[in-house]
Amino acid sequence: MSGTKGIQARIKSVKNTKKVTKAMEMVAAAKMRRAIDAVLKTRTYASLSWEIVLRLSQAVNNEHPLLTKIITTGKQKKDVPSSKIAVILFTSNRGLCGGFNSNIINELYKTIKNTVKSENVDLILVGKKGVTAHNHYKYNIEAEFVKPDIASGVDDVVPIVKLVIKDYLAGKYSKIIIAYTDYINATKQMPRVKQLLPVNVNKEDEYLGTVDVGENNASSHSVIEEKPKKKLNDSNEYIFEPSPHEVLDEMVPRLIEVQIFQALLESNASEHSARMTAMHQATDAASDMIDELTLTYNKVRQAGITAEIAEIGAGVNAMN
Amino acid sequence: MSNLTIQFEIVTPERVILSEQITQVVVPTKAGEITILPNHIPLVSSLTPGVIIAKKEDGSDVIMAMSGGFVEVLHGKVVILADTAERADELDEERIVEAREVAKKAKEEVKHVDREQFANISAKLQKELARERALKKWRKL
Numbered sequence: 001m002s003g004t005k006g007i008q009a010r011i012k013s014v015k016n017t018k019k020v021t022k023a024m025e026m027v028a029a030a031k032m033r034r035a036i037d038a039v040l041k042t043r044t045y046a047s048l049s050w051e052i053v054l055r056l057s058q059a060v061n062n063e064h065p066l067l068t069k070i071i072t073t074g075k076q077k078k079d080v081p082s083s084k085i086a087v088i089l090f091t092s093n094r095g096l097c098g099g100f101n102s103n104i105i106n107e108l109y110k111t112i113k114n115t116v117k118s119e120n121v122d123l124i125l126v127g128k129k130g131v132t133a134h135n136h137y138k139y140n141i142e143a144e145f146v147k148p149d150i151a152s153g154v155d156d157v158v159p160i161v162k163l164v165i166k167d168y169l170a171g172k173y174s175k176i177i178i179a180y181t182d183y184i185n186a187t188k189q190m191p192r193v194k195q196l197l198p199v200n201v202n203k204e205d206e207y208l209g210t211v212d213v214g215e216n217n218a219s220s221h222s223v224i225e226e227k228p229k230k231k232l233n234d235s236n237e238y239i240f241e242p243s244p245h246e247v248l249d250e251m252v253p254r255l256i257e258v259q260i261f262q263a264l265l266e267s268n269a270s271e272h273s274a275r276m277t278a279m280h281q282a283t284d285a286a287s288d289m290i291d292e293l294t295l296t297y298n299k300v301r302q303a304g305i306t307a308e309i310a311e312i313g314a315g316v317n318a319m320n
Numbered sequence: 321m322s323n324l325t326i327q328f329e330i331v332t333p334e335r336v337i338l339s340e341q342i343t344q345v346v347v348p349t350k351a352g353e354i355t356i357l358p359n360h361i362p363l364v365s366s367l368t369p370g371v372i373i374a375k376k377e378d379g380s381d382v383i384m385a386m387s388g389g390f391v392e393v394l395h396g397k398v399v400i401l402a403d404t405a406e407r408a409d410e411l412d413e414e415r416i417v418e419a420r421e422v423a424k425k426a427k428e429e430v431k432h433v434d435r436e437q438f439a440n441i442s443a444k445l446q447k448e449l450a451r452e453r454a455l456k457k458w459r460k461l
Contacts, residue, residue: 041333041334041335042333042334044331044335044336045331045332045333045401048329048331048399048401049401052364052390052392052399052401055392055394056364059362154333237361237362238362238363238364239361239362239363239364240363240364240365241349241350241351241354241363241364241365242349242350242351242365246350246366247350247364247365247366247390250366251364251366251390254390258333261333
């Protein structure tokens, strides 16, 4: 009967693990549903507001000190001597979600490695696991924010927005980049790195993918796409009421806030789906392992019985 | 004029309230109420809590309560990014009156406490007032 005990113990432990992963899968699924609801709701709003930012960035030239700096930095870049950039990095708080965190961090690394030295990158972490980026690529950590697992409202990102806008206006950074995972569907999530400030109009595809790749993009997009696209390059003279200064002062930070909030929601939805998938796979793997171990166990047991019978038979033969 | 229309969209972070072809829309901006007709010059403005009235192609009005946001007018298109908004036909009067009373009370209580809190509550009160106005307008139709 040698070995059966050990195998039995292993089966038991794998079964326990399976229970845990199963439970985690269920929890992730429940959270995912909520996160997805939230992300789909705000997508139209976020993509519309991003379009407005882009159009404004084209139309506005020197209307407003804050805005010119925020929006038309293309011309002003020489005034900003800083070679530093800030990256708002969205990761999860906990592990066990497959490649979720490493995907986004690798994507970030790939995107910026050719243009920026790692000591010039300041990370603004949202989510505990972002520390890995610091450990691996020697980026500095500028700030770390607690990421709510279920986002309750735009208030969640207000401190981040304030920090970013303040530092950007002070000329501390020449670029603000936002790295998050875009939720496409339950099985597919895309890590994305997008430039938030200065608003970059020329890279249209960069922004298009970000906010509204998903089931409902067709509806929100088709409306906007055809006409304004062409007009983006025309001179789009806007009237501002009451005054450009007042309107933009209020509007631009708000629109940036929406972008960051959307990134948080996308990231949350992606995280929970990634975790669900990972846990599902773990559960499946545990089932496979149990089957295999049971087979081995039965074989060993049978071998033991056969050996015993053979021994008894041999004993009887010897006595005769 | 009547065959000219504007593509009108009003969205909040929660949902799309209305997306339709309309012939005109009245919005409350910070500088006062304005009516946007087809071929309006491009305009960006911030909005105060108030009532939005959109006239549909068939001549009927859609009345909405909105609690602040932005409006962007493009050629043949109006986009409103509202913080919150509801259509008047979805509003429930009793609840509004109740909410307004609560907001009023709260406003009086904290008047001399905290500026930020005060601003929050004022905004809430304005929102409820806007809702009520929207509802009244809708009733009159």
